[in-house]
Amino acid sequence: MFRRRPPLPPFPTGALLVGGAARDWLRGVAPKDFDWAVPKPEQAAGVLAAQVGGLAFPLDEARGYWRVHVPGGVQHDFVPLPADVTDDLLRRDFTVNAIALTADGQLLDPAGGRDDLRARRLRMVSETNLRDDPLRAWRAVRFEVTLGLRLDPATEAAVRRVAADLAAGQLQLPAPERVRDELQALLAHPQAAPSILRLEALGLLALSLPELREGIGVPQGGFHHLDVFEHALEALHQLLARFPDSDLPLRWATLLHDVGKPRTRNTSVRPDRTTFYGHERVGAELARQALTRLRLPGAEVDRVAALVRAHMTPLPTNEREARRFVHRRRELLPDLLRLMLADREAARGPQSTPGTRHGYAQGIERVLAALEEQPAPPPPLLTGRDVMALLEVPPGPTVGEALRAVAEAQALGEVRDAQEARAFLRTRFGHSP
Template sequence: MKIYLVGGAVRDKLLKIDSDDRDWVVVGSTPEEMMKQGFTPVGKDFPVFLHPTTQEEHALARTEKKTGSGYTGFECYFSEEVTLEEDLRRRDLTINAMALDESGMVIDPYGGQRDLEHKRLRHVSEAFSEDPLRVLRVARFAAKLAHLGFRVAEETMQLMSHITESGELEHLTAERVWLEWHKSLTTPSPHIFFNVLRDCGALAVLLPELNNLFGVPQPEKWHPEIDTGIHTLMVLKQAAQLSPCPQIRFAATVHDLGKGITPQNEWPSHKKHCHNGLALINQVCDRFKLPNDYRELALIVCEQHSNVHRAMELRSDTFVRIFAKIDVWRKPERLNALLTCCHADHTGRKGSEMKPYPQKAIFEQAYAAAAAVNAQDVIALGFKGKEIREQLDKLRAHQIKMELNLTH
């Protein structure tokens, strides 16, 4: 029985980056022997065991055979005779198909170290095309490692295009797609995830609402990049630089979906996109069963980003209405999330990447002034019921007017 550290932990160790991804493969053992050694079985589809001390997962070396559609259509085979090289061969990318033995020696049968050196994401074998989920995994790894200069190998991109054309992506569950999408939102370059999916045709299958933005023009005066899809990924890139929050990054991704359904005879104007995008965001959130906090922030950003951009033109009572609409009095953190997305939208344009966004400070000033109004003081004046809210709003608008030196 031999135990090897495999996969992401080996890759990240060689890249000298932090990793909490520790997977172990056991060669030359059986389930009975593992349990005799004190390991606890936890695997359903194939034999995985928890180490008696560290509780880390240890899987018996195995091979897989394609038996049906999708990423679950596999037959797993394991025995004492399955070698480490056979186990590594079933993995997706060469940089994930390396192992470390107990002495610290790297075992690299498929050229993973060479691909690390050349910053290349390359599939291990033709068996790559048997699992459609790997299209999303490669896109995620591209987003994770793009800042280090990694790119998807041309031959791997061709296989990903082949998987897309085969219709296999349609067998992926919404939950698995969202899992990879969500992981991509925590990487340094989440926009690369969508670039890769688009390059192999997968974006049109998995997220047509976003894919439809490419080729849709915007006014060149405000958007020198013109293309709405390009703008959207620029916004996501900027959002990732401004915040590590995945909810903010998601909202930045979908904030302009409404532009994808603007009638062509209205191009390049998109007057109703803030309203039209709401149904599309709900559609995406329903399909992928997203958590409510992702949906709620995305809807707020879609509906309000144009208003925030016009901060210099707003009336004091309009600020109060916006604050009420986003429920900022109960959830003050929403304001910063909204403003961060709007900041990213502003800088996510060609030539505007470094431009300041004074609207953020204006909204923060307005909120601070309005928040200084005390509801208890209003109640002490004798106002009751509905009158309390009306008087609060009047006082808040007055405070904003004074703070921002507004004439209305």
């Protein structure tokens, strides 16, 4: 597992390099963030900031925590050097993080983290440490995924007990923001879909996204060969296989796109057919509730909800429909197409054939062609004042409706100038010239 070790920056006076930075260096990976334990954090932060042209600022002045942002995105954190370094290391979460490095290259490893790294093993320092901060249960999954490690049996059993006690109210749930950060780290990884399965296996998904779990065991039929939950994970896998640069809102939307299906499932119309009418609307609201609970930024929550709500939009069958599709959903493109393609490729049930997949691909190509043809909306032909004067109406919903109708007609090529727009509105709203 170990590769050639990268060079390290000069150590501050009397400093230890601790935790993840020491771990990554030991693995032969250049650390992106450095954690230093030093005798005088404020002084050490100021010296480093002056040397590299960075910005030093306090994280917690009462405890003496300081941070330096270095140009290029590297970050250095400084904390007071503990009186008992071994005791401090043994209070950490996992053995691979309970290590420190001295300036002369000596490794302090009281819990055997180096051997665990060599064995690709993720082992807790103690179950007490996990229970002291239950977020470490989620962190275990992140380290498995991002470091390529595997929980040892005793640690896995302890994580399951932590999850069970959290669910029973015997331990306090971590702050939603902290859970969010762990989930986003998992979603940002190429193996995001398997990591969600791992959360489920350990009992953590129910504490993170209970709405997503509702799809477990819910059959779909038709175009689908997987249950609702498995289909969501396969869609996420398909998205990342095709579009590895997808941002987090698109990944969230893909994972949650069918979250409304369990609550809209209906078999009463025909015993041999299951329907999920309106699941995109219900799903958009459930996605909004889940991500708001996890404290995602409002703009990102809005985008995820909009993508979920729009993912069932029929694809166009001709160029005119394609222009309308682009006009009405421009702000969601091209992400909406990526979500729809991932959804379609994840569905390989008995009704899915090469012909239907080809037809779907043609619809996407029409939208892309229309988007390329008109990459930005043209300037409006009429203003609200123009509409009020033309239709002799006061400010209100009619003005907005008229402006939207003109904008769509303009996007479809049905009106080309202000004169044609006025004629269009007279006809549309029953006004004679």
